[in-house]
Structures are given as C-alpha cells and as structure tokens.
Amino acid sequence: MPQPEPDVAVRVRGLVKTYGSTRALDGVDLDVPAGRVLGLLGPNGAGKTTTVRILTTLLRPDSGSASVAGFDVLAEPDEVRRRIGLSGQYAAVDENLTGFENLYMVGRLYGRPKGPARQRARELLARFRLEEAADRPAKGYSGGMRRRLDLAGALVAEPTVVVLDEPTTGLDPGGRLDTWAVIKELVADGTTVLLTTQYLEEADQLADSIVVIDHGRVIARGTADELKAQIGGERLELVVASAADLPKTLDVLREVGTGEPAGDDHTRRAEILVDTGPKALIEALRRLDAQGIAIQDVALHRPTLDDVFLSLTGHGASAEEAAK
Amino acid sequence: MNAFAKGISDGGIVTWRNLMNVRRNPDWLMAATLQPIMFVLLFAYVFGNAIGGEAGGAAYREFLIAGIFAQTVAFNSAFTVIGFANDLQKGIIDRFRSLPMSRIAVVLGRTTSDLVVSVVALVVMSLCGLLVGWRIRGSFWDALLGYLVMLMFAWALSWVGALIGLAARSVEVAQSAGLIWMFPLSFISSAFVPTGTLPPFLKAIADWNPFTAVINATRDLFGNRFGPAQTGWPAEHAALYAILCCVAIIAVFAPLATAKYRRVASK
Numbered sequence: 001m002p003q004p005e006p007d008v009a010v011r012v013r014g015l016v017k018t019y020g021s022t023r024a025l026d027g028v029d030l031d032v033p034a035g036r037v038l039g040l041l042g043p044n045g046a047g048k049t050t051t052v053r054i055l056t057t058l059l060r061p062d063s064g065s066a067s068v069a070g071f072d073v074l075a076e077p078d079e080v081r082r083r084i085g086l087s088g089q090y091a092a093v094d095e096n097l098t099g100f101e102n103l104y105m106v107g108r109l110y111g112r113p114k115g116p117a118r119q120r121a122r123e124l125l126a127r128f129r130l131e132e133a134a135d136r137p138a139k140g141y142s143g144g145m146r147r148r149l150d151l152a153g154a155l156v157a158e159p160t161v162v163v164l165d166e167p168t169t170g171l172d173p174g175g176r177l178d179t180w181a182v183i184k185e186l187v188a189d190g191t192t193v194l195l196t197t198q199y200l201e202e203a204d205q206l207a208d209s210i211v212v213i214d215h216g217r218v219i220a221r222g223t224a225d226e227l228k229a230q231i232g233g234e235r236l237e238l239v240v241a242s243a244a245d246l247p248k249t250l251d252v253l254r255e256v257g258t259g260e261p262a263g264d265d266h267t268r269r270a271e272i273l274v275d276t277g278p279k280a281l282i283e284a285l286r287r288l289d290a291q292g293i294a295i296q297d298v299a300l301h302r303p304t305l306d307d308v309f310l311s312l313t314g315h316g317a318s319a320e321e322a323a324k
Numbered sequence: 325m326n327a328f329a330k331g332i333s334d335g336g337i338v339t340w341r342n343l344m345n346v347r348r349n350p351d352w353l354m355a356a357t358l359q360p361i362m363f364v365l366l367f368a369y370v371f372g373n374a375i376g377g378e379a380g381g382a383a384y385r386e387f388l389i390a391g392i393f394a395q396t397v398a399f400n401s402a403f404t405v406i407g408f409a410n411d412l413q414k415g416i417i418d419r420f421r422s423l424p425m426s427r428i429a430v431v432l433g434r435t436t437s438d439l440v441v442s443v444v445a446l447v448v449m450s451l452c453g454l455l456v457g458w459r460i461r462g463s464f465w466d467a468l469l470g471y472l473v474m475l476m477f478a479w480a481l482s483w484v485g486a487l488i489g490l491a492a493r494s495v496e497v498a499q500s501a502g503l504i505w506m507f508p509l510s511f512i513s514s515a516f517v518p519t520g521t522l523p524p525f526l527k528a529i530a531d532w533n534p535f536t537a538v539i540n541a542t543r544d545l546f547g548n549r550f551g552p553a554q555t556g557w558p559a560e561h562a563a564l565y566a567i568l569c570c571v572a573i574i575a576v577f578a579p580l581a582t583a584k585y586r587r588v589a590s591k
Binding site: 108109 | 337
C-alpha cells in the first residue's frame, strides 16, 4: 500500500475551488521539492488558506489534483493525514487542556500508544521551550506560547510535510521572531514545509522559493532574489550636503543610471534606478567627487518584496487588507 | 487496528478530552445540575398542589420525576450543540479532521462525554427526588432498566444535538437552535400532565411523542402511577416503543452527524 516518498513532496495541479460566484482558486499549480520550504505569498483572500485546506484534506477542490508525499488527497486522504502536520492560522489548541495534555492527545490520535505519546509530548515541550508551562492549562499562555504549542502539535507524528498557515499572523514582533526561530530550526532538520504568509519579509526569511498568488491565481514564482530581479535593478539613493548641489547631482545620476532621477530639495535627497549595481554607485561617487560635491549619505537598495508585489499586482500586499 | 476498534479508541480519547474540559470548567457542570434541582423543586411545589390537589400533591410529585428526568437529559443535548459550535469556532475540529483518526470518533466522543454529564444530572435529580418524596416502587432491575432507557434517550438526542451544532453558523445560533425545538417536544408530552387532559389533536401528538414513550416507560419501571392508566399502543408498550424511538433517532442522526462532520467547514 504505502509507496516510497517521491522527490516532490507536494504537487498541486490546476486546482479550482469556487464559492458561489467567487473563484477562490482559479487553476493553481505548485510543487514543493522534498526537504525544501515553499512560501505561498499573497494578500488576504488570495486563496492561500483554501489551498492549505485542500492539501490537508479539509476541503475538496472542484477540479484539479493535489498530492502529498505521493498520495492523492482525494483518493487516499488517510495516507495524506498520516504524513502531514498542520498548524493553523488560529492556534488550534484546547485552552482547557495543559500543554502536555494537548500534545499527548494529538499523539494518541495519530495512533501512538500511551507511553510513546507521553514521551513525544515531553520532548516537544522541551524543544519548544514550554517545559515550565507544560502542566498549566493553555488558557494562561501568551500568544507566542500558544503558537509554539500549536506548532509542536503539527510535529507530533514527525510528519513528512508540515503545513504552516500564516504562522505569525496576529503575533507581536517578539512572538514573530520567536516563531521564525522555531521554523528555521524545523527547516534545518530537512522537513518539507509549505508556509503561507502575507508578510513578504517572512517569505524572504524562511522560504527557499516563493509562489505569489492573488485572486486564486499564481502570478509569479521563483526565489526571493529572482522575484526581486524581475522588477529590475537596484535603487541608488544619496543625500548631498548642500541643496545647491542638487541639480548638478541629478545630472550625474542621469549619466550613470537608467531613466529619470528624482530629487527633493527639502531632504536634499536624489535617487535613480541603476542596473549595474555597485559599479554605478562607484562611478557616481567618482564623478560627484571630481565636481567637489559633498555627499552626506549614500545607499544602494535592492527592491523589497513589497516592491515586487506592487509591480506584479498593481496594488501593495496589504492594500486589500487596509480596504476591509 | 480495524475501523471499529479505531473508532472506539479515538472516541475514548475525545471523550477524555471533553471530560477534562468539563472538569476545568466546573461552572458548566454546575449549570447542568442546578437546573434539574430547580425544576424538581419548582414543579413539585408550585404545580404539585394545583395539578394533584391537596391530597394528590405527593402522588403528582412522584409522577413528575420521570418527566423532569426526561426533560433534563433532553436539554443536556444543548451541551452537545454548544460543544461542537465552540470547537468549530476555535479551529479544534480542523485539527481533528487533519489527523488520521476515525471519522466518527469526534462525534462519538462528544455524545459519550455528554452522556456522562447526563449520568451526573440523573444522580443529582434522583437524590433531589428522594427528598421531595419520590420513591422507586418497582424492582431493582426494573428501576435499572428505567435509568437505562433514560440514558439511551439522552444519547439519542445528543446525536441530534451534534448535527445541529455542526450545522450552526455561529455559537450564538447554536445556543438558541439547540434548545428551541425542545420546548414543544417536552411540553406536548406526558412529562407534566397526563395526556388525557389534552385536546384530541395534541393528545394524538403527545401519545406518539418519543418523550411520552420514554417518560411512560420510566414511570412504569419505577412503579410511579398517577391518574387513570393511559391506553393506546404506545402507552401499553411504552418500554418497547421508547427503545424503538431511541434506536430510530440514533439510526437516522448518527450517520447524518458523521457525514456533516466529514464535510464541515470551520467558521
């Protein structure tokens, strides 16, 4: 029955799911190679959670196929469930149970006998720095602690594929860094991870490759670097000591960069897009120095994933959220 | 492990989890036991004399107990409704559904843990009944059978509650939807008055109402008589009819609730 685990841990083809007249998923394809981390990036309502729910057998797609560790989610859902660990958007811990009891219960439901389930629960509590709180009801846990407990719940059965649905949504910055550290550790173990996020920084930090979805469609895919490269080169920014030098500075920038430079008298800032990176920076500084223009500050910015999103969708990643 | 054994084993784990929840929230159990105590006392003394008359007050109190037992265990199915609505809202059902566990276990575990709550309520009500003069006048085995019929009824209605809880769109909806249908069902029955006093149309409904069957069966088995004996097939075969009703309810609602669980989308 169970077959060898393939190189592609998660394979999704042509996934479609509609709710009434809304197409939550409109033909999504994606692959997660075994042992890698895929970031599924998109704003609220893009279809991230729908994808996760289909992959974790919670929802049936209208059409298309999905497999996890080589098992089809529709044909062999129980084989899939044995190999996945899910940590949801809203930490699904039972707040009336202690941390230990939560993990013990999940272990038992995965079919582990009592002894091993207890042992695994203690192990995970130690690993997620919850030892001290282990025997207190989860009700009293902080947001970060609950999230760690939920994450631990996803790892109870040492799953082949871990699915993390917006693991840091709603956490304070401390809780977020905390959760990132835990995920990085997980990834170092070679677990395959599908991570959904609406935080570009998070995908950049944690994922090997990124799939950007919007309105149920994949609009871009690649590594963070590839996505950044898609919108062109870098932005050279500099601040001159005296506003009087600004016109001459803009002339220099026009020669080393591409397109039209932008300047601001008030902040004495000038900037331009460049496609030769550090070379352009050195050239600009040499020319400015030759003209005796004093520079106060200089920077070469790589575009952020936010810039990528803006250029791909025409709206920022958080624009829809703000409109709600 | 075969599917049946896995269902029982997983159901046991879910039952344990639910009972831990009850233990950590004792106010819940308090609500489940205070209400029946209140009902026994209120009905016994407020309605008792009015319906039973000066002389019949004690007899009516005895008559009443089985009715209050049935109403209480039936109302306990609202705990099943609310339990599911809460678990759905908190994402616990999602976690369960993503685990390789038996598909019937979560519903089975919930109906079983709520059965334990009903056992506690029955014990409390029985003690309270003894205080107001109720006695078991039949044999021990008959009385035991009476309690078992009552628990079977509680369990059957809990499956109905499971379906309502899984279908409710929010905890608030669940709270009212879980109770509303209980009122006509429990009042158009022999719970508080002999059905002979009802208008013909209501009497026909009351006579065939599963509530009436369960209550009549329990009354017969406890040996608690009041007023003229009821006639008609359901009244004359109360225990048989009561058990048939419970089996029918479970046969219909257990598959429906389980199917709903498989498909349910968390809110």
